[in-house]
Amino acid sequence: xxxxxxxxxxxxxxxxxxxxxxxxxxxxxxxxxxxxxxxxxxxxxxxxxxxxxxxxxxxxxxxxxxxxxxxxxxxxxxxxxxxxxxxxxxxxxxxxxxxxxxxxxxxxxxxxxxxxxxxxxxxxxxxxxxxxxxxxxxxxxxxxxxxxxxxxxxxxxxxxxxxxxxxxxxxxxxxxxxxxxxxxxxxxxxxxxxxxxxxxxxxxxxxxxxxxxxxxxxxxxxxxxxxxxxxxxxxxxxxxxxxxxxxxxxxxxxxxxxxxxxxxxxxxxxxxxxxxxxxxxxxxxxxxxxxxxxxxxxxxxxxxxxxxxxxxxxxxxxxxxxxxxxxxxxxxxxxxxxxxxxxxxxxxxxxxxxxxxxxxxxxxxxxxxxxxxxxxxxxxxxxxxxxxxxxxxxxxxx
Numbered sequence: 001x002x003x004x005x006x007x008x009x010x011x012x013x014x015x016x017x018x019x020x021x022x023x024x025x026x027x028x029x030x031x032x033x034x035x036x037x038x039x040x041x042x043x044x045x046x047x048x049x050x051x052x053x054x055x056x057x058x059x060x061x062x063x064x065x066x067x068x069x070x071x072x073x074x075x076x077x078x079x080x081x082x083x084x085x086x087x088x089x090x091x092x093x094x095x096x097x098x099x100x101x102x103x104x105x106x107x108x109x110x111x112x113x114x115x116x117x118x119x120x121x122x123x124x125x126x127x128x129x130x131x132x133x134x135x136x137x138x139x140x141x142x143x144x145x146x147x148x149x150x151x152x153x154x155x156x157x158x159x160x161x162x163x164x165x166x167x168x169x170x171x172x173x174x175x176x177x178x179x180x181x182x183x184x185x186x187x188x189x190x191x192x193x194x195x196x197x198x199x200x201x202x203x204x205x206x207x208x209x210x211x212x213x214x215x216x217x218x219x220x221x222x223x224x225x226x227x228x229x230x231x232x233x234x235x236x237x238x239x240x241x242x243x244x245x246x247x248x249x250x251x252x253x254x255x256x257x258x259x260x261x262x263x264x265x266x267x268x269x270x271x272x273x274x275x276x277x278x279x280x281x282x283x284x285x286x287x288x289x290x291x292x293x294x295x296x297x298x299x300x301x302x303x304x305x306x307x308x309x310x311x312x313x314x315x316x317x318x319x320x321x322x323x324x325x326x327x328x329x330x331x332x333x334x335x336x337x338x339x340x341x342x343x344x345x346x347x348x349x350x351x352x353x354x355x356x357x358x359x360x361x362x363x364x365x366x367x368x369x370x371x372x373x374x375x376x377x378x379x380x381x382x383x384x385x386x387x388x389x390x391x392x393x394x395x396x397x398x
Contacts, residue, residue, distance in 0.1 A: 001062050003038060005095070010067040014077040019330050020084075022306030024216065025144070026288040027117050028084035031074055033101035035065040037092050039121065041159035042229035043148075043188050043220055057225035061161075064095050071104045078112050085115045085140070085289050091122040093163075106131040115140035115289045119185055121147065122163050123171035133178045140289040144216065145172045146185040149194040150202050157237040158190065158230070169210045176211025183212045183286055188220030189269055191261065192244050193237065195219075197272065204276045214283035217273035219266050222249075223259040231257075263316065270314045285310065297340045297371050298332050304367045305329035305360070327355035332364070340368055 014031045021027045035052065037044065040061025047057045055063070067073075078086070086109060089102035096102050106128055109116045116135050118125065120143065125132075135141040145168050148154065155165060175182040184207040189195045204215050222230050234241040248265065249257045260266075270284075277284040288303040290296050309325045331354050332339055342349040343365065350361040 003094070004063050005066055005098070006063060007066045007068045009069045010073060012077070013067065013070055013073040014081065014086075016081070020302070020333060022288065022303065022329060022333075023285055023310045025087065025117055025119065026085055026286070026303075027087040029078075029081065030087040031070070031077075031105065032088065032090050033067050033070040033099070033105065034090050034092065034095050035067075036060050036063050037090075038064065038094065039092060039159060039162040041162055042233045043158055043190070043222070043226060045221060045223075045226055047226045047229075048224055060225070064092075066095065066099055067101070068099075070101050071108060074105055075108045075112070078108065078114055083112075083114055083139070083291070085117050087117045087119065089118055089120070091120050091124040091128075093122060093124055096122075096124055103128045103131065106135065110135050110138060113139050115291075117142050117144075119144040119146055121145070121168065123167040124163075126171050126174055129174060129178050129180070132175070132180050136180055139291075140181075142181040142183075142286065142289075143172075143175050144183050144185045144286070145169075145175075145212075146187060147203070148186060148188055148190055149199045150206060151194065151199060154190060154194055154237075158233050169206055172207070172212055173210040176213075181213060181287075183207065183214035183216065183282075186215060186217040186273065189217055189273075190220055191248055191265070192241060195269060195272075197276070200272055201276055201279075204273070204280050204282065208280040208282055212282065214286045215273060215277050216284070216286065217269060219261050219269050221260050222257065227257065227259070263313075267314050267316050270310070274314065294338050295335070296375065297338055297368070298335050300371065300374060301339055301364055301367055302329045302333035304363075305332060308363065324355070324357060324360060328353075328357075328360045328364075331355045339364065340371060343368055 014029050017028055017030070036059065037046065038061055046052070047060050052060065088105050088109060090096065091102050106116065110131060116132070125143065132141045132143065147165055147168055148158070150165050152165070155162065172182050172184070184203065186200070186203055189200070200217070207215050231242050231245070234245065246257055248261055250262070252258055274284040285307060288299065290299045305325050306329045309322050309329065312322045312325065342353070350356055350364055351358060356364070
């Protein structure tokens with residue numbers, strides 16, 4: 001398939017998310033230099049209209065739109081924003097080999113002291129190890145190497161043009177050796193062919209062997225063009241697989257498959273990944289970057305609330321209970337004053353916060369008792385690699 005590059009000037013580069021992405025990647029901002037991807041993995045959710053806009057999804061892997069003003073625009077926009085974790089870059093080839101925009105975006109993040117998060121399938125990321133290490137020393141840097149599993153057969157079926165799996169593991173090892181916080185993203189975990197214990201154990205065991213500190217895992221969602229290509233790939237791999245998926249996912253009233261597997265299936269996967277991580281000495285969540293300052297306690301308490309949401313989901317708790325903790329996490333994260341000070345002034349202060357009920361308030365009170373010890377802890381060590389600085393001195397941008 002012929003590859004075409006289309007250069008253009010983007011009006012806005014940084015996407016400011018309404019809420020931090022907890023308890024997954026903990027990002028508040030995202031900025032990427034390209035639209036479209038040559039790898040063209042069938043299950044990639046970026047084929048959706050939210051990402052491609054009005055573009056024909058069939059051109060996702062044949063037309064790469066290049067934001068030629070991304071570096072200058074990124075500098076201008078970040079200069080006006082409070083510092084928080086920025087998901088940035090896209091190391092796909094041959095676009096990045098040709099334009100080198102992702103490296104220049106890291107240079108901007110380093111200059112402005114923004115913590116950086118990268119999720120990537122391409123080992124080309126190794127080229128910029130020096131910048132990632134420098135960002136990590138100045139603020140915080142975290143990289144998640146993405147792969148669904150380590151099966152060559154499944155890779156050939158669903159992502160034949162993506163970079164090699166062993167090359168991704170070697171990239172992880174080099175990042176870890178440079179002192180960069182690194183983990184794995186098993187997304188998506190493919191139903192019935194990639195979600196058994198053997199596949200998951202291999203991926204998690206090899207993550208530990210290559211210096212990873214954590215593993216995140218999630219099931220496969222399907223909608224639109226993404227779903228069509230994924231179902232076609234499944235039929236080529238095993239003609240019986242689409243019918244098994246149809247039974248698992250169920251159908252919408254119009255007869256089309258639902259975009260997500262049932263909650264019970266997702267919870268089972270989460271528990272499976274969590275238990276295997278414990279077996280191999282890894283975390284099943286990644287740590288949140290918490291900079292020093294009077295609101296550090298808010299970020300840490302919000303992190304605990306988000307983690308509670310995840311635990312409740314794995315236990316199949318009532319959706320209303322999960323939602324209660326999620327709303328409380330958003331509330332605490334957005335507070336302009338220290339939640340510890342609010343509690344110190346009056347015990348009833350916590351219950352007076354929006355979306356904080358009595359049960360949630362009791363949990364917050366318990367975590368606040370742990371806060372002094374947490375605030376003195378500067379490193380979270382996991383296995384051979386350290387999570388890196390938990391608290392860094394920083395000031396907000398003027």
